[in-house]
Amino acid sequence: MNQPILRVKNVFKSFHVGSMDVSVLKGVSFDVNEKDFLVLFGSSGCGKSTLLHTILGLEAPTSGHISFMGRSLYEGMTDDELCDFRKRHIGMVYQQPNWIRSLSVVENVAFPLALLGEDKRVASEHALQALRLVGMLEWTSYAPMDLSSGQQQRVALARAIVTDPDVIIADEPTGNLDYESGQELMELLRSLNEKADKTVIMVTHDLEYLGFAKTAIRMFDGTIMSSYDEDSREELISKLRTKSGQMEERVSVVKNRRVTSETERT
Ligand SMILES: Nc1ncnc2c1ncn2[C@@H]1O[C@H](COP(=O)(O)OP(=O)(O)OP(=O)(O)O)[C@@H](O)[C@H]1O
Numbered sequence: 578m579n580q581p582i583l584r585v586k587n588v589f590k591s592f593h594v595g596s597m598d599v600s601v602l603k604g605v606s607f608d609v610n611e612k613d614f615l616v617l618f619g620s621s622g623c624g625k626s627t628l629l630h631t632i633l634g635l636e637a638p639t640s641g642h643i644s645f646m647g648r649s650l651y652e653g654m655t656d657d658e659l660c661d662f663r664k665r666h667i668g669m670v671y672q673q674p675n676w677i678r679s680l681s682v683v684e685n686v687a688f689p690l691a692l693l694g695e696d697k698r699v700a701s702e703h704a705l706q707a708l709r710l711v712g713m714l715e716w717t718s719y720a721p722m723d724l725s726s727g728q729q730q731r732v733a734l735a736r737a738i739v740t741d742p743d744v745i746i747a748d749e750p751t752g753n754l755d756y757e758s759g760q761e762l763m764e765l766l767r768s769l770n771e772k773a774d775k776t777v778i779m780v781t782h783d784l785e786y787l788g789f790a791k792t793a794i795r796m797f798d799g800t801i802m803s804s805y806d807e808d809s810r811e812e813l814i815s816k817l818r819t820k821s822g823q824m825e826e827r828v829s830v831v832k833n834r835r836v837t838s839e840t841e842r843t
């Protein structure tokens with residue numbers, strides 16, 4: 578049985594906006610096991626990215642507890658330790674890759690190793706290996722901005738894995754990609770999960786990608802509305818294949834929205 582690599586316990590997060598406290602995460606709890614491929618989905622604004630930021634150690638929760646690989650993220654770690662922990666154990670992929678424009682593809686991919694103080698030649702070798710894995714070895718001397726969006730996301734994935742992290746966290750990595758490039762990126766994530774044993778935590782709007790997940794969580798308005806294991810995820814996918822199933826799912830989200838706003842009014 579796999580051990581939880583990540584434990585999120587009763588996490589609340591609110592932001593001060595003007596004179597108001599806006600509550601974004603409202604008691605989120607879940608575990609992610611080693612080698613899981615977790616897809617987090619839910620409508621825009623429900624708190625998915627905020628949750629990822631708390632998991633990444635970038636945004637302390639207002640209350641609650643997060644532990645990663647047995648280490649409590651916000652208690653007993655200095656900011657520098659937290660930053661070092663993130664660089665060594667987590668690879669990030671965002672919707673937009675954010676390149677250092679003065680550096681080539683291979684130099685951008687090697688950059689996280691340079692930040693860890695790795696020797697330049699060794700960093701470059703690792704970068705080439707990562708680029709080979711994502712099928713981008715022919716493009717090493719390009720400027721990243723000269724590549725297509727799909728190619729850029731492959732390179733972004735190479736940069737995320739160059740440090741050999743335990744976990745890959747991806748926030749809508751296919752958000753700007755066409756269908757084919759999106760599928761290719763998902764296949765790469767699947768192969769990193771299955772062949773290289775990387776735990777993957779991915780946020781998406783696109784329910785199509787549930788097929789790549791092992792487990793899934795649907796968020797709604799700062800809470801977890803439902804969790805799916807491998808069996809129930811299959812049921813959800815079959816349901817979404819039919820028009821009536823899609824409609825039923827939409828109705829359940831709308832109903833939940835109504836119940837939440839009624840609860841908030843009382
Ligand atoms: N730093 C912040 N200050 C104030 N409000 C914030 C901050 N960060 C996020 N929020 C608010 O929290 C809510 C959730 O935002 P978040 O980005 O987590 O949503 P999301 O589920 O990732 O949405 P999307 O699918 O559109 O990316 C939004 O209403 C947003 O305005």
Ligand SMILES: [Mg+2]
Pocket residue numbers: 625626627748
């Ligand atoms: Mg988001």
